[in-house]
Every structure is written in structure tokens, then in C-alpha cells.
Amino acid sequence: MEADVVIVGAGAAGIAAGVSLAEAGAKVIMLEKGDKFGGAGMFGAQGLFAVESAQQKAAGVEYTIKQAYQELANYTHYRSNLGLVKAILEESASTIDWLEKRGLKTELVNNTQEVHQGHPKVYHQYIDKFAGFDRLMQNFKSHGGRLLLKTAGTKLIQKDDQISGIQVHQEKQDFIIECSAVVVADGGFIGNQGLVKSYLTIDPTNLYSMGERKATGDGIKMLAELGADTRHMGVFENHAASVISPQNHKWHNETIFSLTNLPFLWVDGAGKRFVDESVCYDFALWGNATYTAGGYYYIILDQQFVDYISEHSLNWTDSFERTFASLSHKQVTHKVGPFSQIDADLEEAIQKEAGWRAETLDELADQIHVSRQNFAKTIQHYNSLVNQKEDTDFYKPNKYLQFSLAKGPFYAIKARSTSLGTIGGVETNAKLEALKQNKQPIKGAYVTGNDASGMYDTSYPTLEGISCAFAWNSGRLAAKAVIQFLDKFC
Numbered sequence: 001m002e003a004d005v006v007i008v009g010a011g012a013a014g015i016a017a018g019v020s021l022a023e024a025g026a027k028v029i030m031l032e033k034g035d036k037f038g039g040a041g042m043f044g045a046q047g048l049f050a051v052e053s054a055q056q057k058a059a060g061v062e063y064t065i066k067q068a069y070q071e072l073a074n075y076t077h078y079r080s081n082l083g084l085v086k087a088i089l090e091e092s093a094s095t096i097d098w099l100e101k102r103g104l105k106t107e108l109v110n111n112t113q114e115v116h117q118g119h120p121k122v123y124h125q126y127i128d129k130f131a132g133f134d135r136l137m138q139n140f141k142s143h144g145g146r147l148l149l150k151t152a153g154t155k156l157i158q159k160d161d162q163i164s165g166i167q168v169h170q171e172k173q174d175f176i177i178e179c180s181a182v183v184v185a186d187g188g189f190i191g192n193q194g195l196v197k198s199y200l201t202i203d204p205t206n207l208y209s210m211g212e213r214k215a216t217g218d219g220i221k222m223l224a225e226l227g228a229d230t231r232h233m234g235v236f237e238n239h240a241a242s243v244i245s246p247q248n249h250k251w252h253n254e255t256i257f258s259l260t261n262l263p264f265l266w267v268d269g270a271g272k273r274f275v276d277e278s279v280c281y282d283f284a285l286w287g288n289a290t291y292t293a294g295g296y297y298y299i300i301l302d303q304q305f306v307d308y309i310s311e312h313s314l315n316w317t318d319s320f321e322r323t324f325a326s327l328s329h330k331q332v333t334h335k336v337g338p339f340s341q342i343d344a345d346l347e348e349a350i351q352k353e354a355g356w357r358a359e360t361l362d363e364l365a366d367q368i369h370v371s372r373q374n375f376a377k378t379i380q381h382y383n384s385l386v387n388q389k390e391d392t393d394f395y396k397p398n399k400y401l402q403f404s405l406a407k408g409p410f411y412a413i414k415a416r417s418t419s420l421g422t423i424g425g426v427e428t429n430a431k432l433e434a435l436k437q438n439k440q441p442i443k444g445a446y447v448t449g450n451d452a453s454g455m456y457d458t459s460y461p462t463l464e465g466i467s468c469a470f471a472w473n474s475g476r477l478a479a480k481a482v483i484q485f486l487d488k489f490c
């Protein structure tokens with residue numbers, strides 16, 4: 001088999017590159033390890049970031065590439081690849097039109113997180129996502145592109161210091177596809193437990209991954225074998241925190257989910273408070289705070305609160321309800337509860353080993369393995385903050401200092417660090433060429449989406465939809481660079 005270009009991975013980045021290249025007349029083969037295409041870009045993401053899009057202009061949104069650039073440069077402390085960031089931002093508006101023309105429409109919606117409501121609108125939600133991805137793939141095929149499902153890229157081959165082929169594994173056979181360029185787009189390495197463990201700075205049992213399981217770092221490994229710079233691999237897309245049952249990761253209880261999304265008292269593994277809990281209104285920062293706290297924390301409640309919420313509602317915003325409301329054009333209720341079944345819901349969490357109940361604080365401290373002394377001190381001090389209605393420790397808004405913890409039984413619910421994927425991989429430049437440590441490109445090798453480093457610093461920025469935007473835009477930019485490369489060298 002032979003092609004001009006082989007694309008490794010048929011997710012957001014791979015499809016963007018594949019469609020662009022096939023339309024430009026290149027002979028393209030797209031490899032997909034699974035039996036379906038789309039990756040996390042399809043099964044997970046709901047939309048993508050763009051700036052200065054036609055939809056934003058029509059809606060009167062005043063937000064410029066320059067502003068977005070400055071926001072990202074500041075957020076990443078100038079530790080991102082600013083040339084790459086600029087290129088992605090400049091491409092982002094045209095990508096919205098590009099997707100629409102090929103059948104994946106989007107609509108500009110309200111930002112989906114509570115603290116971003118004052119930020120100009122940037123989130124373009126997919127409309128009819130699955131059919132849209134199908135249309136993109138049809139477009140790829142109608143321009144001569146070939147999709148090989150259940151086929152994984154396993155090894156890159158070079159001749160005279162330039163890509164000359166790729167070894168692939170399909171069902172039970174291995175074979176080589178000769179090609180002049182590859183676009184690596186296989187979604188990072190969140191599906192590889194060994195790699196995740198070596199790059200995590202928390203105990204892996206406290207990481208809950210929602211990311212693409214088939215993304216096992218194959219592409220990064222293949223490029224590393226050719227000398228690619230992978231020194232910034234350890235970046236995780238931390239996103240909120242999740243209450244998980246170790247018995248069954250699919251377990252979900254709506255009341256417990258809501259309680260997780262609210263700024264009650266949280267304590268870390270030392271039994272101490274560690275953050276203004278209203279950080280739950282920004283998913284990236286909430287994810288980062290959880291990760292930094294050691295990968296988990298406990299939400300602490302008492303019976304007085306449980307009795308109250310079983311009959312009353314709170315004038316607070318459920319951070320995930322805000323998201324769902326933005327995406328479905330509903331009004332946010334800014335109301336939580338009442339939870340008439342809360343006793344049974346807590347009991348279920350306890351049965352699922354996601355929660356604990358004890359008559360005394362000391363007993364609860366023992367159950368969750370935190371220091372009794374620290375825990376008692378934390379509760380006592382938190383109660384005094386509630387009484388004085390001012391959080392002089394972490395500056396949580398007074399509104400959320402509503403419940404002291406006085407009446408047993410007491411409850412703890414464990415929330416864990418949650419990741420949507422890895423977002424550090426191979427160093428690249430604004431053309432998405434895979435780079436060696438000396439910044440020289442590996443000729444014919446391009447790296448995109450979650451496989452590429454450079455867009456982020458240590459974490460996921462708070463601009464909504466930026467990681468999917470990076471995937472689509474890096475795929476399109478890589479395709480443009482590949483066309484130039486093929487014209488020049490092949």
C-alpha cells in the first residue's frame with residue numbers, strides 16, 4: 001500500500017487534516033485503531049472555541065484575536081509556544097465556516113461555566129454532532145481518502161532522514177504503507193495506564209479518566225523513537241472533580257452529583273481546607289485545585305444540612321446545571337434542591353464506597369483516614385468563619401458560608417481528580433512539524449491535537465472549547481504545511 005500522507009487517528013485533528021489533504025488532491029490514508037472514527041472529539045466534546053467568527057460578529061461579540069492571544073499568553077505565563085497559539089487563534093474563525101460547509105454545523109451559545117458569564121461568548125456548540133462527523137468522513141472519502149478502521153499505526157519508517165512509511169497493525173497482520181508524510185493525531189496517552197502513572201503527580205487510583213481509552217500514546221512513542229522532543233508530556237486536561245464508586249465507575253446518583261457541584265466545605269487528605277470551594281464554578285481551575293490538593297478531597301456535610309436540604313432549596317447555582325442549561329438554551333434556575341430522598345442517596349453513596357457517615361467527627365476522621373486533630377480544628381475554624389460570615393482564609397464569597405457543621409451524624413463524600421485527556425506530547429512549531437530537542441523538524445512528520453505540546457503550560461486554560469479548537473485547527477494547519485512539503489520535496 002502507498003499514499004502521499006498517512007494520518008494516524010481519526011478523531012477531531014485527524015479528520016481535519018484528512019479532509020483538508022484529500023480536498024487538496026493528496027492521496028491520503030487515515031488509520032483508526034477502533035472500529036469507529038471520531039475519538040473524544042466526537043463522543044466527548046460538545047463544541048469548540050473560536051474568536052472573530054462570523055457567528056460572533058453577527059451576535060455583536062466584541063472579542064479579538066489579540067485579546068484571546070494576550071489572555072492565553074498571560075494564563076500560560078509565556079510558557080506556551082506563542083507562535084503556535086497565534087496561528088491556532090488566527091485559524092479558529094475560518095474553521096467554524098470550514099466545518100459548517102462540510103456538514104458539521106455549530107451555534108454560538110452562552111459560555112457554559114458560571115464564572116465565564118461575563119466573558120465574551122466563544123463556545124461554538126456542535127449541532128447534530130454524529131451526523132456532522134459522518135458527513136465530514138463522507139467528504140473525505142468522496143475526495144479519494146481511504147479510512148482503515150481497526151488499523152493502528154505502530155512504527156514510523158525513515159529513509160535519508162525523511163519519513164518514508166509507516167508500519168501498521170490490522171487485525172492479525174502487520175504491513176507497511178509507504179508514504180512521504182505522516183500526521184500523528186491519535187489523541188495523546190490517557191488510555192495508557194503505565195504512561196499516565198509515570199507522568200501523574202498524584203496517586204493514579206485518584207484519577208478518574210473520561211478520555212479516549214484507545215489513546216495509548218502510540219503516536220508520541222513512534223515520534224520519540226525518531227528523536228522527537230517529548231519533555232513536556234506530563235500535562236493533563238484536569239476538569240472538575242467526580243464522585244466515583246470504586247465498585248462501579250458507571251454509578252451515578254443525581255443528588256450526590258449536585259452536591260459535588262456546590263461550594264460546601266472541602267477537606268484534603270490531611271483533613272484541612274485547601275481552597276475557596278466556589279472554584280467549582282470554573283471547571284479547569286476546579287480540576288487543577290483538586291489535582292494540586294493531591295487528587296482528591298472530601299465534601300463534608302452534617303445532619304442539620306441534610307435535614308434542611310431535604311425540604312428546602314438553596315439559592316445557589318449548580319455548576320453543571322449551568323453548563324447543561326447553556327447548551328440546551330434553558331434558563332439556569334440558580335436553585336438547588338430540595339432533595340427529598342437525600343438520606344437514601346447518601347446511604348447509596350456509602351454502600352458504593354463513595355461516602356461515609358459517622359456519629360462523631362473523630363469517627364468520621366478515622367473512616368476517611370485524616371488526622372482527628374486537623375479535622376476537628378478545620379471544622380471548628382470553618383464554623384467560626386460561617387458565624388462571622390467572612391472567609392478570611394480562602395475568600396469564599398459570604399453567600400456560601402451558610403452551613404456550619406454542628407449536628408451528627410456527619411458525612412464525607414470523596415471527589416476525585418478528573419481528566420478529559422492528556423494535552424502534552426511532542427514539541428511542534430506553528431506548522432505542526434514534529435520537532436527534535438534542537439528544534440529541527442523530523443522531515444515529513446507532523447503532530448496535532450492531544451499529541452502536540454505547545455498550546456498549554458501546566459494545565460488546561462479556562463477559555464471554553466480550546467482543546468477541541470486546538471485539535472481541529474492544528475489538523476487543518478498541519479494539512480496546509482504537508483501540502484507545501486509535498487510540493488517542495490516530493
Ligand SMILES: Cc1cc2nc3c(=O)[nH]c(=O)nc-3n(C[C@H](O)[C@H](O)[C@H](O)COP(=O)(O)OP(=O)(O)OC[C@H]3O[C@@H](n4cnc5c(N)ncnc54)[C@H](O)[C@@H]3O)c2cc1C
Pocket residue numbers: 008009010011012013014031032033034036037038039040041042043044045046047048049151152153154185186187188210211212214215216218219420421448449450451464465466467468469471
Ligand atoms: C468527555 C469529554 C468531553 C469533552 N468536551 C470538550 C468540549 O466540549 N470542548 C473541547 O474543546 N474539548 C472537549 N474535550 C476534549 C476534546 O475532545 C479533545 O481535546 C479532542 O478530541 C482531541 O482531539 P484529537 O484528535 O487529538 O484526539 P481524539 O479526538 O480523541 O482522536 C484520537 C483518535 O485516534 C485513535 N487512535 C489511537 N491510537 C491510534 C493508533 N495507534 N492508530 C490509529 N488510530 C489511533 C483513537 O481511537 C481516536 O479515534 C472533551 C473530552 C472528553 C473526553
